[in-house]
Amino acid sequence: MLFKEFMNAHTIFVDLDDTLVKSMPLEYFRSKNSQNANGKIFDWNNTKQITFLRPYAKELINHCKKLADTCIFTHGHNHFQKEVISVLNLPIKCLYGREDYHKVPKTRNAILIDDDPQIASQKLKAIGTEKLILVKPWNFEDLDDTELLDLIKKI
Numbered sequence: 001m002l003f004k005e006f007m008n009a010h011t012i013f014v015d016l017d018d019t020l021v022k023s024m025p026l027e028y029f030r031s032k033n034s035q036n037a038n039g040k041i042f043d044w045n046n047t048k049q050i051t052f053l054r055p056y057a058k059e060l061i062n063h064c065k066k067l068a069d070t071c072i073f074t075h076g077h078n079h080f081q082k083e084v085i086s087v088l089n090l091p092i093k094c095l096y097g098r099e100d101y102h103k104v105p106k107t108r109n110a111i112l113i114d115d116d117p118q119i120a121s122q123k124l125k126a127i128g129t130e131k132l133i134l135v136k137p138w139n140f141e142d143l144d145d146t147e148l149l150d151l152i153k154k155i
């Protein structure tokens with residue numbers, strides 16, 4: 001079922017925050033005493049931010065790119081998320097941020113992968129499709145998370 005949906009998709013939109021990555025102010029991260037030492041730090045508006053790559057995030061993007069045009073569709077700000085994509089070296093250039101909802105190409109043959117049902121419903125309206133693959137949001141502490149690997153295996 002899932003595989004067929006993906007085979008017919010012209011475009012696959014993938015959410016960023018909590019789906020592929022987790023970003024936060026460095027100060028907040030330090031207050032958490034986390035064991036995750038894989039974060040990438042970057043400067044943003046005179047603050048330091050840290051961002052983490054979810055296990056199998058790059059693999060999912062590369063897998064989707066083999067099946068259809070693949071774009072990030074995030075509710076975060078375009079410029080900030082561009083920086084996240086760059087510091088984590090995510091293999092994708094196409095990006096729509098919260099200021100780009102009106103620019104998203106309308107296509108019924110699209111699929112959205114997202115962790116947040118409420119934000120996803122806004123994105124689906126912008127895209128003009130109802131096809132949503134909901135994934136569990138990622139807690140950046142969970143280094144053994146296999147949610148994206150499980151999805152790759154299904155598609």
Ligand SMILES: [Mg+2]
Pocket residue numbers: 015016017018019114115116
């Ligand atoms: Mg999200």
